[in-house]
Amino acid sequence: MILKNHRKLLIIGLVGFFVLVALWLRLIPMLTMGHTDILSMVASDDPQYDLRLVELSLANHFQYPWFDPMTNFPIGTSIYWGPLTIFIADFACTIAGAVTRPEIIGACLLVTPLFAAATVALMYFVGKAFGDWKTGLLASGFTAVVSGTFFLYSLYGYFNHRDGEVLFSTLFCLAYLYILISEKGATINLADFGTWRKTALLSVFAGIAYLLGLFLMPTMILFAFIVGVFTLVQFVFDFHRGRSGEYLLIANSIIFAIATIGLLIFGFKSPGMDLSTYSVGHVYAYLFLIGATALLYFLARYLKNRKRYYYPITIIGCGILFVALLFVAAPQLYTLFVNDLYQFFGQASVTQTVMDAMAWTPGEAWTSFNYGLLLMAGGILVTLYNNFRDERPQEIFAVVWALIILFSTWQHVRYEYYLAVVIALLSAVCIHFVFEKGWGDLRQLATGIMPPATADSSKDAEKAEPHRGAAKKKKQRKGTGSSPKPDYPVLAVVAIVFGLSLLFAFTSLSYNYQIGSSGVNQMNPDWKGALEWLGNNTPDTGVNYYTIYDPKTFQYPSTAYGIMSWWDYGHMITYIAHRIPNANPFQQGVTGPNGSAAYFMSTDENTANAILDADGTRYVITDIEMDTGKFWAMATWYNTTVAGTPYQTNMLYPSQTDPSQYNTVTLNEEPYYQTMVSRLHNFDGSMTPATSAFYVEYADPTVTQASLPVMTDAEVMNVSDAATKAEQYNLNAQAGHHATVLSLSITQPIDNIPALRHYRLIYESPTNTVKSDTGDVKYVKIFEYVKGAQIKGDGIIDIPLVTNQGRNFTYRQESINGEFIVPYSTGSDNPYPVKATGPYHIEGTSTTFEVPESAVMQGTTIN
Template identity: 45%
Template structure:
């Protein structure tokens, strides 16, 4: 469309001159709509067009060339886009460009209006000094942004704030793998030698533009630049960038081969003897020597300079062929490897086992999985309930278990006061229970990843400012004894062990006492000695009780800028540290384990080693009440045969217990009555007591 409009004269009064460029522009608009109907983030390509239009106007102005072709192409292309967008409708409210809203129409109108404004400004300043145009552009942009910010804040947020936030990085984006920033290692792993070829292709296009202006070349460069910036900000745009890498690699390879292939051909023909004359015929006339004598005929004919291969060009030809083959070969190998991985990949087997169990052994929520429900009239039936887990697993819960997840990979239900992030990192059972009550949740699924490698995700979503600091802070430690060099290392605080995720998965909801030893730590606070993190001055393994007393004593008269605390080793340093809190962790009163998967995450721990299952499913229940003081306990055996003791300390002379000792037909069973430790007092608790919240005694 660009070249058709630029390379021919057209007039608004002569339809024949408009027909071809207008039709091609309309097809471009239809192609854009196909992308838009697939995903609203197609707006990124409107940004590419806008940036290209601005740059091309500048280039045309400095070359004294009309830019009317840009007006025609943009007006027709995005006129078609506007019509198609309006016909499609706006199922989502507001102006967000990441959803199907009227904001897309506003953006398209703004692009057309901006093109017309650029054309008018270029025409008005045509006879003025060249620097007037870019100066006027800068001033106009600043003025437009200021006016929008004051007079039309919604449009400002739509066009300006959205752009800034898109190329920026919010803390929560680091928790989404495909939304993280790009790295050189990731770039090379994906495109390898294609990056080298693409860089050469970009340089080639710049050289061609310098020799002769071609808006198509400019568009490719702008397109590549914006997609490259998008990929640098968000890894997921690699699949967009692949087209640019392939295109630029082809441009460079083709350009080099076009210049060098004749020399390579000469070399090959020379080696095969094709360009040499017949050496069997000797020259009949002898050549004269320096003294007029006859020189001996060597039989070696001379090759003219124009027929001689240029070694530099031959080398360039060989290099480009080798690098191109490396690029193609590595791409093929990577694709083949991914295909083989997918063949044996898919949903984790432990998750599959857990969710298949859930689909078969939990109550039907009363919502037909295969029915298309009306958004305006649908209401959940009374028996419906939600399943709390992390958003990574939401679609699995829906697809395999046919149950209703509280959140999903669209990040629905993750943030906010009732989100899964706040729930999983909550250190108060009362507050966590309120979240489940607010959103109608009956089951909670935890896994090993969410209490270890993925824990940073809910922590970041729950508090984007503090993130991991309250649970897994970093401290500076000397690299070695007596060293003045320091390294940052993570540790667990007691607050980590108090989170709902840890209390459920690590401790089965039971009371947990500290391990035999904890880390007594003295440190200098950040900023006291030019340090950005707490700097450890003393760290010693101590008995938990003695360590707690030592912390209290040190902090009573601690020097300014210094403090002491208790820490535990990070799971990557000591794998089973997540099972041993720093201080006592109280039991959860309303959660009972109903299923766990067979895999022990501590492989090779032996019969006496720790046994922590990969995935656990808990039911949220009212719980039965037992009057009494002290610690109550009941033996429990899980569906995998693992045995543990549920223990709970009384609060205000009462226990609220989640496990039934009779009337329960589930897989996880108690193997005896409740007993108050240190006494012979026992209690039988029925399933009806648990579900009705009855007081047993």
């Protein structure tokens, strides 16, 4: 009784507690940052670009930039997501009085944790729609601790729009659920507005919620697809049960009419009909959904007194006919339909190189959601069971919602953030159902007293479960008159579900705490320092960082230039250095003959130079990750067919502790060392001779039945000796056995590496990643692309250099056609901290040369 009287306060208190837990977990990085520079707390990809948009919007009186020339040089880019998150952040900055960059960052980094906290509160009402206040509390509590990208994308330091997508899409789903619940058992007469006023009002609310989500991100179209699939399924169920579908016709028509009108007012921001942008394609999609709902409704009325299977067969026939007509009469719309379905639910080779676009693996699924996956499966079974007994359209909607999002996540791991709330909801549904079924047995086990049952509840129980009711009566008749025993199988299920719920909550909470405490979003200090140096020590591009430009009239000034690096680092280059990257994390500027993949994988300097000339590039930035861990990604973007096969090979070798077990090693082939990324980062563009390498004997998988070639012998030796030995071995090798020459070290090439003649190192970061006889390899390096001074002569020329980190190295180059083209100047007019410590010297002679900076930049001849 006390609980009942204070239930509202209890609910408010618990939901508030869950909100605070969600906030605490996400704000752990802020609470433990100490005196760390707040910029270092910002993740290195999308958050930095969103922060740029906030700065740009604030500087232009809350205007939103739909075009940005500060990336994807020399084209610029159109912004494909909506302004809602940016405007919310603008409002937060205004309220907080944030003006400087650190203040703006501080205000913005709180936005996404607050999105997640609001979702936690909202999930109480979503859960309540599937049961009662207890289901709501469970859904809210699980949402507070659930892991995956829902947590990662709302962690302090990752300012972005994704958890806003979850918030507004969940708000839309809640509104749609209320429509379904409110119309259960109601009779609607389309001619009498009074009979569907409530449906109309709820539909208007749902339409507004949909628009809010759409103005945040065009991906909201996924939830229109969910509604469309649900509508089809529900019409079939309703026809089977003899129920009319006016409520679906009204709801879908109003919701997507509002979406259409809202988008028309908002305006189309992109040409064509791509549904991943704000294009006219959305209008066609919404009108199609309204028309399809109307068709389903009128077909149901027309076939009302026919056999039940007529309706689904007619729907299938209409669907096939529609697709065929679309293919013939409107191929552009057909292509749009196919392409956008593939975008959401398909996979391509290059997407496996994009972390949040990769396919979901079972291991990743378990790491993210652990025991929640089992509870979700239980929740789906519960909803199906409930609908077998009684009509519950809201639970059918939940199953469709769950299955589509689950499949989307399986294809692209980024959609974990949508799946998180579904797992929290269905876990709550499962737990509530099991405990409701087992509550009487639990109480009896605890007190020894059979809980009282009203006559109505007894009848309901017997009606719902006649066999079980008869069995209990029979058991009571056979008893000795004592109270019946608890149903132990039911208690066992309760215990299992209770254990899974505790494991789900505890495992997720522990994992999130570990992630929050790990500094996962903190910026790499080498990159931060390198880009701050770049912004302060390179010429201004002539494009104002804080100006919103009109794409119809904008032209790059003659002083503009691009920065070539891998696409991962594009937003950092824009936000920190205020320079213009050729490629960015939108995967723009990556593919094609002039893309960054083609540049870094080039093995010919002239080809690479032509790419930089076409792209208007002046500086090139490399890092150790491009050189090692991300190399396969660049190779895949360059050639999806062969990917990294020509450059690197994976082999198995026996473990030293247990020869029956194998470890995997990646060894470099000769073409790896000829790529531009290797020649720049590993050898500073200098000529490098081959010295030692691995002589490797191995057996094919067809021989060993292993997944990879198995190394049977390996020896470090001189490169030429290794090549001779491998050639001799292969002449008499057994079938399936081979020998080759490979290298384990990135600084030990298998063949002589020629010098790059138009690239000079101008900066390197302090962290050393490789220390070898051939020299240190720093984490980040910046090179300038120059014309190079021309020196007539033959042989090998060298120059001693010292970097800004105090590392001494010698640049060496062999003449081509009686000429050297050298990239370094020797005078004090060199504006960069990598300096020559002596003149150029032709080896084996006493000839030296001094090279002025003007000759390097203008390409003039010294002698």
